[in-house]
Amino acid sequence: MSKAVTPGSGRASGGGGAGERAAGALDRGLAILTHVARHRGISTADIAQALGLTRSTAYRLVDRLQEQGWLAQAPATARWQLGPAAVRLASAAVASTTLRDAAAPALRKLGEVTQETVSLGVPNGLTMVFVHRERGTRPATVTAELGAARPLHSTSLGRAYLAALPQQKLEDTLIELVRDPLSPVTAATVSDLHAEIERTRERGWSQDLRDFDESSCCCGAAVHDHTGMPVACISVAGVAERMGPLIPAYGPLVAQVCRELSYDLGYLPPAS
Template sequence: MSEAVTPATSERAPGDRAAGALDRGLAILTHVAQTRGASTSEIARALGLTRSTAYRLVDRLQEQGWLAHDPAAGQWQLGSAAVRLASAAVASTNLRDAAAPALRKLADLTQETVSLGVPNGMTMVFVHRERGTRPAAVTAELGASRPLHSTSLGRAYLAALPQPKLEEALIELVRSPLSPVTAATVSELHSEIERTRERGWSQDLREFDESSCCCGAAVYDHTGLPVACISVAGVAERMEPLVPTYGPVVAQVCRELSADLGYLPPAG
């Protein structure tokens, strides 16, 4: 079935029509990536396309390897061309280099000390830092580690884990002779993780260090798993009342960085 061409459409320059098709094709790829699979009719409904347009674009994307059909599910999934492009993008991305602008942005906004930490066993390790203009409470050198259970970096990481992996991590914390988390206190940590998930960012209000307060959020990569966390920390007396203000800001910066790393949050 051919679509009717309106006078407005017929007067468009060829480049305009090509750009429109490209935009719709990219929208289809983004939708399929977010939903982890969709039928042609679902794509048409979600993107407001006519069925004939959706079928034509999907067929073209399949021909070029950007989409692949799963007969069992009756859905389209990302094809080999999309996988190759994603792999090349991941291989060319260095986490610290990618995160540096985000950390500078946060340091400029808050004037506090901003840190990037990555998981290492039962700890988070500082791998990059931007100093704000205000006096800092964070004195640890790069390479220093902080516990998962009592810091904003660690709590942000735990809260970002899928539930099965979170339960495994909590079991390891209880079992570890180096961890103060016990079978009697793990429920308190679990409750704090749930609060972190509800807020969208973590906090440490003088719990690790009496002299400082901080808030943090997780950074996800293309696999959908947390790979790092960012925190904003400052002198407790100054920082504590600001944590509810800075927490959402950290979370937003982490969402932007996650997108740069190829993360697509689940649809809905």
């Protein structure tokens, strides 16, 4: 039986069979591709150091990946980035995956664990629109039909989306909210929303404690696609008296579900 390979070890942990050596090379090659995806514009020497490979092994594998089109050198820096073969594979994966189909099992699982109403929303202008829902076994206050819109500023779906935006896009969106005549966010109150977004980023999940609806509380998190942008958010909502004390426990759960779904959609978080 083949022994496991640790990508950073630079070699297989078992003996020297041809199949085992091939598996070891494959694991190291995949580790290189994953590392380049996370650290765009990296040298072969940096790859070797980060993954614990010898320089000769790193150069050999990188050359092979370049030959097959999995890696390419950036024109300006001659450092490595993903090549056309990786791009084609990613495009095929994206084309074969629809957000709602990919999210449905995760939503069902989250609903089973919390027994509360779990919703999937997507951004539409300055609102989030419900596109899928799993109703829990407990009494719920969420009555809006699919297709209904909710504001960005006062809901867990909206706050999760805002918190996941790149900083410049967030600032532009906040300006739009202030300028929108239908939005209650004003120049005097936008700083409060900004502070709530920062708290959301620090927690890793958003919350709405009777802010949108006096009878309900909810928490949420964002789903990212392969480009790194938030494309949807998931929330767990329930009757305020019951749900309020559970928010600190359910927030991390919905955040974990969103991380797993983002990974399935091709998202790799930036290196810390």
